[in-house]
Amino acid sequence: MPLLSVSDLRTYFYTRNGVYRAVDGVSFDLERGETLGIVGESGSGKSVTCYSIMGLIPQPPGRIESGTAVFDGVDLLHCTPAQARSIRGKRVAMIFQDPMTSLNPYLRISDQLIEPLLIHENISKADALRRGLAMLEAVGINDAARRINLYPHEFSGGMRQRVMIAMALITKPELLIADEPTTALDVTVQAQILELIKKMQQEIGMAVVFITHDLGVVSGLCDRVQVMYAGRIVESADTRTLFHGPKHPYTRALQRSIPALQAKGAELYTIRGLPPDLSKPLPGCAFAARCEFAVDRCRTSEVALAPAGPGHAHACLRVQAGEI
Amino acid sequence: MSSPLLQLTDVKTHFPINQGLIFRQHVGTVKAVDGVTLSVARGEVLGLVGESGCGKSTLARTIMQLVPTTAGTVVLEGRNLTTGSLQEVRDVRRDLQMVFQDPYASLNPRLTVFDTLAEPLRVHGVCPAAEIPARVGKLMERVGLASRFMQKYPHEFSGGQRQRIAIARALALEPKIIVADEPVSALDVSIQAQILNLLSKLCREMNLALIFIAHDLSVVKHISDRVAVMYLGKIVELGPAAEVIERPQHPYTRALVSAIPTPNPDTERTRQRIVLPGDPPSPINPPSGCAFHPRCPHALEKCKTAVPPLSAEVAGRSVACVRLGEI
Incomplete structure (x- = not known):
C-alpha cells in the first residue's frame, strides 16, 4: 500500500473574476522512502496540490471540490480536525519556499523549533530542548548551543532554511513536503541544502515530495518526476525516463528551453504564447493552444493520463495514438 | 584596439553605517563595491555573476550613478560620470539605460504603456510631439508587443510582457549600453527563454x-561574450564566457560552477560537487587577505594576509588568486 495516495483532487478558487481551477483532477501515489518531484511553471498548481493535502488552503476563497488524499489509511481531506492534527506536523511535515517569512520573528529559534515536539509528544521542555539542539547540529548549524537562543533575523537565508528543515524533521516525519525550498537561495547554499535533505532522508527514511521549477534540481534528487500544466499532470515517469525520453510535447518543450542544454549563441527554444487563463473552461488539452503538434481534436476531446511503459504515463492524444 | 565604450577604473562604493538618533555615530562601512576595474566594448555582452550580497546590483547602480561612487571613475565614451554635473549625467543617461529585475515593481501602475514609453522621448526632446505615437508603436513592435496594446496598463500584462515593456522603455532613447539587473530571474523557464532571445537579438541588431x-x-553563459565573477565587492575572475564557465580557474568560480544542478540525471548523480562551507561573509567586516579564504578548499597561510590583485590578462582571462597555477 502506498504511503500517500491522492486521487482526483480538484481545488478551485472562487473569486470575483470567476472560478480558478488551480488543481483540476490530480492523482498520484507515493511509496515509503520515495522522492517525488513535481515540476511546473508558476500557476501550474504544484503548490496548491500540496497545500490541499496539508489542509492549508484558505477556505473561502478556495474549495476542495473533490478527491481524496489517503495517508496511511486516513483520508486527510475528509478526516476529523483532531485526526488531521495528529498527522500534520508529526507524520507529515512541510517546508516552505521563503525562509525569510516562514519563521515567526517574535519567537526565539528554540521556542519555534521544539513546538512540534511539545504538541505531539509527551516530553518535558528540557528534553525537547536537548532534542532541538541535536537537530540543529544535525542540519549543520555551527555553534548551535548559542544560536538556539537567537531570533530569526540574526540568521542568514541559508541558516533559516536549515532551521525550517530542523523544525520539520524534529518529529521524524514519514513524509516531507518541500515547496521550492531552495528557490530563494544562492546556488552554493542551494547545493548545501539539497545535500542536507538527501542526508536527512537517508537517516530518517522518509518520503519526500519536492516541488520545483528547476529541472536541474529534480535530476539530482528525485526518483520519480511528475510534470504539471494548468492544474493537471501531463506526464509522470521515473527521472531517467523523463529526462532521456520525454513524451509529452510540454515536457519536451520545457526541457528544450533550458539554456544549459543549448549551444552558445544559438536561438533559445521558446514555448510560444502564455499559460492559459484557469478561470475559463479548457475543453481538451490545456497545452493545445501553445503546442506545435496540436490538431483540432486536441482542442475538443478530453485527454487522460495513459500508461506509456513501466511507471511512465502521459496525457497527450497524439503521442498515445503514435502520431508523433 | 579602439577605446572601450565604458571604462570603470578602481570603482569603490561604500555605504556608511550610522547609529544613534541624536548623536549620529559612524560605526562602520559596508564595502559593497570595493575596487572594480572593468571595460565594456561596443556591442559586447558582459555577464556579471555572483551570489546575493556580492555587490553586483550596487555595481550596476554605481554605473548608472543611482548611488554616488566613493572612489574611482566611470567613463562612458570619454565622459566621466563620477565628476560630471547633474546636467551632464542626465545627458549621458540617454546612452546608458537600465532594466530592473522585477517587472511588477519597475513599471508605474498608473501609467499606460504609451505614457511609460513616451516619457523619456518627451523629457529628452527626441522628436516632435506629433511623432511620439509612431515612435512608441515602433518601440513596442521592436520588443515583440502589438502596438494596439498602447493604452493598456501594466497590470493587464503578464510578467514576460511587462519585462518587454521595461526593455522598450530602456530602448526608447536608443542607448549605447543597457545595464540589466537580473532581468529574467523573476520569470518562468519558457518566458525566460523568450526574453533572452529578445535581448540577444536587440544587441545584434x-x-x-x-x-x-x-x-x-x-x-549568463548563453548570452554573454565575457563573464565577470564577483565575490564580496571584488572581481575574482574575468574572461570569455565559455572559457570561464567550462574551465574556471578561481576556486570560487569552480565551486559556483559545480553547484549548478544540471538537467541530466546520469551526470548529476555521479559528478563531484564542491560544496562550500558556510555563507558568504558580511561586507561590513570582510575577512583579511583574500575575502574567499575562510571558505576556500585551497587556502594557505598567505591567503589570510595578502589581498590578491586581478592578474594581468592571459588570453583575455584574469584571475585574482595567489595560488593560480598551483591548484
Whole structure:
C-alpha cells in the first residue's frame, strides 16, 4: 500500500473574476522512502496540490471540490480536525519556499523549533530542548548551543532554511513536503541544502515530495518526476525516463528551453504564447493552444493520463495514438 | 584596439553605517563595491555573476550613478560620470539605460504603456510631439508587443510582457549600453527563454552593449561574450564566457560552477560537487587577505594576509588568486 495516495483532487478558487481551477483532477501515489518531484511553471498548481493535502488552503476563497488524499489509511481531506492534527506536523511535515517569512520573528529559534515536539509528544521542555539542539547540529548549524537562543533575523537565508528543515524533521516525519525550498537561495547554499535533505532522508527514511521549477534540481534528487500544466499532470515517469525520453510535447518543450542544454549563441527554444487563463473552461488539452503538434481534436476531446511503459504515463492524444 | 565604450577604473562604493538618533555615530562601512576595474566594448555582452550580497546590483547602480561612487571613475565614451554635473549625467543617461529585475515593481501602475514609453522621448526632446505615437508603436513592435496594446496598463500584462515593456522603455532613447539587473530571474523557464532571445537579438541588431547581471550561470553563459565573477565587492575572475564557465580557474568560480544542478540525471548523480562551507561573509567586516579564504578548499597561510590583485590578462582571462597555477 502506498504511503500517500491522492486521487482526483480538484481545488478551485472562487473569486470575483470567476472560478480558478488551480488543481483540476490530480492523482498520484507515493511509496515509503520515495522522492517525488513535481515540476511546473508558476500557476501550474504544484503548490496548491500540496497545500490541499496539508489542509492549508484558505477556505473561502478556495474549495476542495473533490478527491481524496489517503495517508496511511486516513483520508486527510475528509478526516476529523483532531485526526488531521495528529498527522500534520508529526507524520507529515512541510517546508516552505521563503525562509525569510516562514519563521515567526517574535519567537526565539528554540521556542519555534521544539513546538512540534511539545504538541505531539509527551516530553518535558528540557528534553525537547536537548532534542532541538541535536537537530540543529544535525542540519549543520555551527555553534548551535548559542544560536538556539537567537531570533530569526540574526540568521542568514541559508541558516533559516536549515532551521525550517530542523523544525520539520524534529518529529521524524514519514513524509516531507518541500515547496521550492531552495528557490530563494544562492546556488552554493542551494547545493548545501539539497545535500542536507538527501542526508536527512537517508537517516530518517522518509518520503519526500519536492516541488520545483528547476529541472536541474529534480535530476539530482528525485526518483520519480511528475510534470504539471494548468492544474493537471501531463506526464509522470521515473527521472531517467523523463529526462532521456520525454513524451509529452510540454515536457519536451520545457526541457528544450533550458539554456544549459543549448549551444552558445544559438536561438533559445521558446514555448510560444502564455499559460492559459484557469478561470475559463479548457475543453481538451490545456497545452493545445501553445503546442506545435496540436490538431483540432486536441482542442475538443478530453485527454487522460495513459500508461506509456513501466511507471511512465502521459496525457497527450497524439503521442498515445503514435502520431508523433 | 579602439577605446572601450565604458571604462570603470578602481570603482569603490561604500555605504556608511550610522547609529544613534541624536548623536549620529559612524560605526562602520559596508564595502559593497570595493575596487572594480572593468571595460565594456561596443556591442559586447558582459555577464556579471555572483551570489546575493556580492555587490553586483550596487555595481550596476554605481554605473548608472543611482548611488554616488566613493572612489574611482566611470567613463562612458570619454565622459566621466563620477565628476560630471547633474546636467551632464542626465545627458549621458540617454546612452546608458537600465532594466530592473522585477517587472511588477519597475513599471508605474498608473501609467499606460504609451505614457511609460513616451516619457523619456518627451523629457529628452527626441522628436516632435506629433511623432511620439509612431515612435512608441515602433518601440513596442521592436520588443515583440502589438502596438494596439498602447493604452493598456501594466497590470493587464503578464510578467514576460511587462519585462518587454521595461526593455522598450530602456530602448526608447536608443542607448549605447543597457545595464540589466537580473532581468529574467523573476520569470518562468519558457518566458525566460523568450526574453533572452529578445535581448540577444536587440544587441545584434542595434550594436548595443549589455551588462547582464544574473546569478544563473547557465543563462549568463548563453548570452554573454565575457563573464565577470564577483565575490564580496571584488572581481575574482574575468574572461570569455565559455572559457570561464567550462574551465574556471578561481576556486570560487569552480565551486559556483559545480553547484549548478544540471538537467541530466546520469551526470548529476555521479559528478563531484564542491560544496562550500558556510555563507558568504558580511561586507561590513570582510575577512583579511583574500575575502574567499575562510571558505576556500585551497587556502594557505598567505591567503589570510595578502589581498590578491586581478592578474594581468592571459588570453583575455584574469584571475585574482595567489595560488593560480598551483591548484
